[in-house]
Amino acid sequence: MVKPTRVTNRIRAVREGAGLTQAELARRIGVTRQTLIAIEQSKYSPTLELAFQLSRVFGLGIDELFQYPEADSE
Amino acid sequence: MVYEERNTWASMVVTVVVLIAYVVIVLQRAGGGPLTEVLWWPIMLGAIVGAIVLTIVVSILWGILAGMRDPDGVGQSDQRDRDIARFGDRVGQSFMVAAGLGVLALCAIQAHWFWIANAMFFGFALASLAGSLARVVAYRRGLA
Numbered sequence A: 001m002v003k004p005t006r007v008t009n010r011i012r013a014v015r016e017g018a019g020l021t022q023a024e025l026a027r028r029i030g031v032t033r034q035t036l037i038a039i040e041q042s043k044y045s046p047t048l049e050l051a052f053q054l055s056r057v058f059g060l061g062i063d064e065l066f067q068y069p070e071a072d073s074e
Numbered sequence B: 001m002v003y004e005e006r007n008t009w010a011s012m013v014v015t016v017v018v019l020i021a022y023v024v025i026v027l028q029r030a031g032g033g034p035l036t037e038v039l040w041w042p043i044m045l046g047a048i049v050g051a052i053v054l055t056i057v058v059s060i061l062w063g064i065l066a067g068m069r070d071p072d073g074v075g076q077s078d079q080r081d082r083d084i085a086r087f088g089d090r091v092g093q094s095f096m097v098a099a100g101l102g103v104l105a106l107c108a109i110q111a112h113w114f115w116i117a118n119a120m121f122f123g124f125a126l127a128s129l130a131g132s133l134a135r136v137v138a139y140r141r142g143l144a
Helices: A011-017 A022-029 A033-040 A048-058 B003-030 B040-069 B079-108 B113-141
Strands: none
Touching (some): A011 A048, A022 A033, A022 A048, A033 B079, B040 B113, B079 B113
């Protein structure tokens, strides 16, 4: 069944800080704007490849962009 | 709305319209008599071909309209579309299995060809509808 992803991220804040629009960032990582919106809203967990592409656009590590809850908080 | 979601909506709407048209035509041809007397296969063939053609036409027209409003990425698909398509296929497949089992059961009891063919036909249609519905829900609510 469809359930919200537990992976959260701060892509929106970082993107806005970098002065990039959703359309520009989506074009740079080769996805549709709707997919970027879904990722920003944590409605879709990007593939590892996309996560790397995003982290490289911003020059950050993956764990600086994405968060996943600790095991003991599950 | 992305290209693949538009195609999914087009397929879902066309499937519902064609199914209703098929049932109405078969009932009209039966004229209150037994359904097994209806020459069902030309109607079914027309429904299948009609659904394919209509889905393509609606998708193209909708794509043109969407392209006029937002030319960026009008025919673009990406990894999320592929993931959602796989999810929809998985949901639809369960209905195909149910339809296949239904067909086997009907064969076992030597049901009339009409019922066997229609069980399979509605199995295809329901699998398509369920898969499309799952995709639309995934597009709207998210896919983990």
